[in-house]
Amino acid sequence: xxxxxxxxxxxSNLTKNNKSALNLNDDVxxxxxxxxxxxxxxxxxxxxxxxxxxxxxxxxxxxxxSLSDLICKGVKPKYYFISGSGNKKTFxxxxxxxxxxxxxxxxxxxDIKLCGGDTTFSNxxxxxxxSLGFSKKIVYRNNTRVNNEIYVTGNxxxxxxxxxxxxxxxxxxxxxxxxxxxxxxxxxIQIKLAEKLFKFSNSSIDIxxxxxxxxxxxxxxxxxxxxxxxxxxxxxRPLQSIIKQSKINKIKLVSNGDDYQILFTxxxxxxxxxxxxxxxxxxxxxxxxxxxxxxxxxxxxxKKGNIIGLKNKGYIHxx
Numbered sequence: 001x002x003x004x005x006x007x008x009x010x011x012s013n014l015t016k017n018n019k020s021a022l023n024l025n026d027d028v029x030x031x032x033x034x035x036x037x038x039x040x041x042x043x044x045x046x047x048x049x050x051x052x053x054x055x056x057x058x059x060x061x062x063x064x065x066s067l068s069d070l071i072c073k074g075v076k077p078k079y080y081f082i083s084g085s086g087n088k089k090t091f092x093x094x095x096x097x098x099x100x101x102x103x104x105x106x107x108x109x110x111d112i113k114l115c116g117g118d119t120t121f122s123n124x125x126x127x128x129x130x131s132l133g134f135s136k137k138i139v140y141r142n143n144t145r146v147n148n149e150i151y152v153t154g155n156x157x158x159x160x161x162x163x164x165x166x167x168x169x170x171x172x173x174x175x176x177x178x179x180x181x182x183x184x185x186x187x188x189i190q191i192k193l194a195e196k197l198f199k200f201s202n203s204s205i206d207i208x209x210x211x212x213x214x215x216x217x218x219x220x221x222x223x224x225x226x227x228x229x230x231x232x233x234x235x236x237r238p239l240q241s242i243i244k245q246s247k248i249n250k251i252k253l254v255s256n257g258d259d260y261q262i263l264f265t266x267x268x269x270x271x272x273x274x275x276x277x278x279x280x281x282x283x284x285x286x287x288x289x290x291x292x293x294x295x296x297x298x299x300x301x302x303k304k305g306n307i308i309g310l311k312n313k314g315y316i317h318x319x
Contacts, residue, residue, distance in 0.1 A: 007024050011024060012024055020032070022140070025141060025142065025220070025221065026073075026140060026141050027039055027069040027070075027072060027073060027141075027205065027206065028069055028070060028073055028075075028138065030073075030135075030138050032136070032137075035134050035135055035136050036132070036134060037070055037073060037075045037132070037133045037134065037135050037138060038130060038131070038132050039066060039069035039070055039130070039131045040128065040129075040130050041062070041065065041066040041069065041128070041129050041131075042126065042127070042128045043062045043065075043126060043127045043128070043129070044124070044125070044126045045124065045125040045126065048061075048062065049061060049062070050163070050166055050167060052090055052095070052125055054185070055090075055095040055098045055099050055102075056098040056099065056101065056102040057102075057185035057186070058185070059098075059099045059102045059103060059106075059127075060102050060105075060106060060185060060186050061184070061185045061186065061187065062127055062129060063080065063082075063103070063106050063129060064106070064186070064187050064189050064260065065187065065189075065208065065258075065260050066080070066129040066130075066131045067080070067110060067112070067131050067189055067191070068187070068189045068206040068208070068260040069131060069206060070131050070132075070133045070194070071189055071190060071191055071193070071194045071206070071262070072139070072197075072204045072205055072206035072262045072263075072264075073135075073138040073139050073140075073197075073204065074135065074137070074138055074139045074194055074195060074196075074197040074198050074201075074204070075133040075134075075135040075138060075194060075195075076133055076135075076191065076194045076195060077110060077112050077131050077132070077133045077191075078111075078112060078113070078132060078133045078134060079112060079113050079114075079115045079131075079132040079133075080112055080113075080114060080115065080129060080130060080131050080132065081114070081115055081116045081117045081129065081130040081132075082103075082114065082117040082127060082128070082129050082130075083117045083118040083119065083120075083127065083128045083129075084117070084118075084119055084120075084125075084126070084127045084128075085119070085120045085121070085122035085124070085125065085126050085127075086119075086121075086122060086125045086126075087121060087122065087123055090125045091119075110191055115132075137198065139197050139198065139201050139202075139203065139204040139264070140203060141203055141204075141205055141217065141218050141219075141220075142203065142218070142219065142220065142221045142222050143202050143203040144202055144203040144218065144219050144222060144224060144265045144291050145202060145265075145267070145291065146224065146291060146292065146293050147267075147268065147290065147291065147292075148202055148203075148265035148266060148267060148268075148290070148291040149265065149266055149267075149268060149271070149287050149289070149290055149291075150215070150226060150228065150263070150264075150265055150287065150288050150289040150290060150291060151263070151264050151265070151266060151274065151285055151286060151287050151288065152207070152211070152233070152234065152261055152262070152263050152264075152285070152286055152288055153190045153193065153261045153262045153283055153284060153285050153286075154188055154190065154234070154259070154261040154283070154284055155234045155235050155236045155239070155259075155261075155284070156207065156211060156233055156234065156235060156253075156254040156259050156261060157235050157236075157239050157250075157253035157254045157256075157259070158179075158180055158183035158184075158235075158236055158238075158239055158259070159183050159184045159187060159257075159258035159259050159260075160184075160253055160254075160256040160257070160258060160259075161180045161183075161239060161242060161253060162180035162181050162182070162183045162184025162185070163184050163258065165177055165180050165181060165184075166181060166184065170242070170246070170248075172238075172242070176238050176241075176242075179236075179238050180238065184258065187258070187259065187260040187261075188260075188261075189260050190261065190262055190283055192281045192283060193262065193277070193281060193283055196277050196281070197262070197264065199270075199273055199277065200266045200267075200270035200273050200274050200277075201264040201265065201266050201270075202264075202265050202266060202267065203218055203219075203264065203265050204218070204262055204263065204264035204265075205217060205218045205262075205263050205264075206260050206261070206262055206263070207257060207259040207260065207261050207262075207263050208257050208258065208259075208260060209257040210254075210255045210256050210257040211228075211233070211254050211255055211259075211263065212228070212255055212300070213255070213257070214257075214263055215228070215263060216298075218263065218265070219291070223293070223294040224291055224292065224293065224294055225291075225292045225293065225294050225296050225297060225298040225299075226289055226290065226291055226292060226298050226299075227289050227290050227292060227296075227298070227299050227300075227301060228288050228289035228299075228300050228301070229288060229289055229300075229301055229302070229303065230250060230251055230300055230301065230302050230308055231302055231303045232286060232287065232288040232289070233250070233254050233286070233288050234284060234286040234288075235250065235253070235254065239253065251300065251308055265291055271287070
């Protein structure tokens, strides 16, 4: 069963009298009266990270991806809780020390504090992280309008290539190996942009499951469609070289998620302020397309106007 089918059929009815749950159709829980914003994320070895050879890097990845849920809502994270299930092989003193040191580094980097958690024994390694922040408002999903422009922050595709490099499915030189693996384990979440989103964005989401899959989640309950220009989607120079040398399709590389960049929509008249904030913060923000009425079909096009097909829109949470 697909994740959304599971939520619709078994859990949505449990939130009918709880407006803060946002119909289980957003990244967070938001209690407007208490100005409280919470996200919960679970991570499993073999699914969200390939192995536990680098526990210090794994913990950075899963923490940053959780914080990203709040950031894309315009909320600066303040506290976090972490629970882990493992055994003597995974939670050795050496690994626990590495985890502790990494979390301390992340706390200093993002000005967050650990508040609690839990540990249990299990032969399957997994973590759960709860991130918490405070805000009077958030940037919702499903608040997009026809003719809104579509934007993304940073570059896309690096993390997916990093995973393929770790799995030895893509071969690169040592310099690029370090670059892509770091992009996988240490996503550059845009915390500086969090509280600026209210100045221009109508709707937003973080790119976790893939650009096009998350774009459809952004507008999933609205009668809208989109046109995205594949040539406008920002990628790094090392990724450009990978595409050129290995002849890998760009659309595949940017459609597999784990980027944790912000995908948002904005009115046309917000383009100047977006550019101004981009320059001031030193954050790359790129316009990649446009929101259209549902009478038009969603399409991915190139600079010549040719329609590009997409077999896999992103990662699917299947049960």
